[in-house]
Amino acid sequence: MKVFFFAIAVLLTNLKADAQQSISVFETFDEFKHILQTSTDTTYVINFWATWCKPCIAELPYFEQANQTFKSKPVKFILVSLDAMKQLEKKVIPFIQKTNIKSKVILLDDDDYNVWIDKVSTDWSGSIPATLLFTKDKRLFVEQEFIDAIELESFINQFIQS
Amino acid sequence: MKQTIILSFLLSCFISLDMLAFNPGDGYQIGDVATDFSLMNVDGNMVSLSDYPDAKAYVVIFTCNTCPWAVKYEDRIIALSKSLSEKGYPLIAINPNDPAMKTGDSFVAMKERAEEKGFNFPYIFDKDQTVFPVYGATKTPHAYVLDKDRVVKYIGAIDDSPRDADAVEINYIENAIQAIENGTLPDPATTKAIGCSIKSRK
Numbered sequence: 001m002k003v004f005f006f007a008i009a010v011l012l013t014n015l016k017a018d019a020q021q022s023i024s025v026f027e028t029f030d031e032f033k034h035i036l037q038t039s040t041d042t043t044y045v046i047n048f049w050a051t052w053c054k055p056c057i058a059e060l061p062y063f064e065q066a067n068q069t070f071k072s073k074p075v076k077f078i079l080v081s082l083d084a085m086k087q088l089e090k091k092v093i094p095f096i097q098k099t100n101i102k103s104k105v106i107l108l109d110d111d112d113y114n115v116w117i118d119k120v121s122t123d124w125s126g127s128i129p130a131t132l133l134f135t136k137d138k139r140l141f142v143e144q145e146f147i148d149a150i151e152l153e154s155f156i157n158q159f160i161q162s
Numbered sequence: 163m164k165q166t167i168i169l170s171f172l173l174s175c176f177i178s179l180d181m182l183a184f185n186p187g188d189g190y191q192i193g194d195v196a197t198d199f200s201l202m203n204v205d206g207n208m209v210s211l212s213d214y215p216d217a218k219a220y221v222v223i224f225t226c227n228t229c230p231w232a233v234k235y236e237d238r239i240i241a242l243s244k245s246l247s248e249k250g251y252p253l254i255a256i257n258p259n260d261p262a263m264k265t266g267d268s269f270v271a272m273k274e275r276a277e278e279k280g281f282n283f284p285y286i287f288d289k290d291q292t293v294f295p296v297y298g299a300t301k302t303p304h305a306y307v308l309d310k311d312r313v314v315k316y317i318g319a320i321d322d323s324p325r326d327a328d329a330v331e332i333n334y335i336e337n338a339i340q341a342i343e344n345g346t347l348p349d350p351a352t353t354k355a356i357g358c359s360i361k362s363r364k
Binding site for chain 2: 118125
């Protein structure tokens, strides 16, 4: 019985911790664009997704897993939700809590897509999921979903070594 | 260029070949002559561009049943088809998704959706997924405007407000048709918007 209560307590603590993941919201790409720049040697892995996008949701666990794999390395993961701001409380936060996402989540709500998509990458046609890798010296963009965590991790490793 | 080379290299290393076939770099550019097709409509008849010998231009939209953003555009596509077809500009919608990946995009589901919404345009099925890669469509919705000689004049979004039909300021397709009518080049000739990636067989 004690163990049971302990388990519940742990569960509640976890839920609380997850609920506390604060999501930064950017209403314009101009406010957001500094996220895509760095002056350090850290590798950033930026995944663009949305709660309405099924293949995006399918690959989010691979990013979570890769985040664990690379946690002792200078690699940072940011999941950029393209959901509308009014979906934040209704869809995005419940989704993050339900799926227990630990990576940093940002919401970008700028529907002037034609202006900003090219600023992420001119190779991007606009479909999601899409992923951008960058350091201060190099960038790599891919407009495809990853089939598993191994593929994603190999992709990141290859980028780091390139 | 360097980026493209690295990207290609990495893609070839880690992403299966059939995914590479849909590299967004492929497909039509402005000025290319678009291929005709013969695909089955929800009414059971085959539809081709050549079925419209008097067309002054064509609007081809890759769309589907299941993408939330394609659904947001359904009423707008119906209105667009109404206004354009009266003026001699047929609008044709193509579902490029593989129903094995997305059951809601099956031919039966297409028929149901067309009936339910009263689609006033052909809604045809790229069953073998041979047409969308040639056009270079990567997502739904993804629109093309061709002139009467099937020269690609516009590629991209339908309008500038995917999320909210009431907030549309520029209708890119009407804009392109107007340019063709005036004998000028559409400006913009290409636009981008967020959409659902086309589901293809792996």
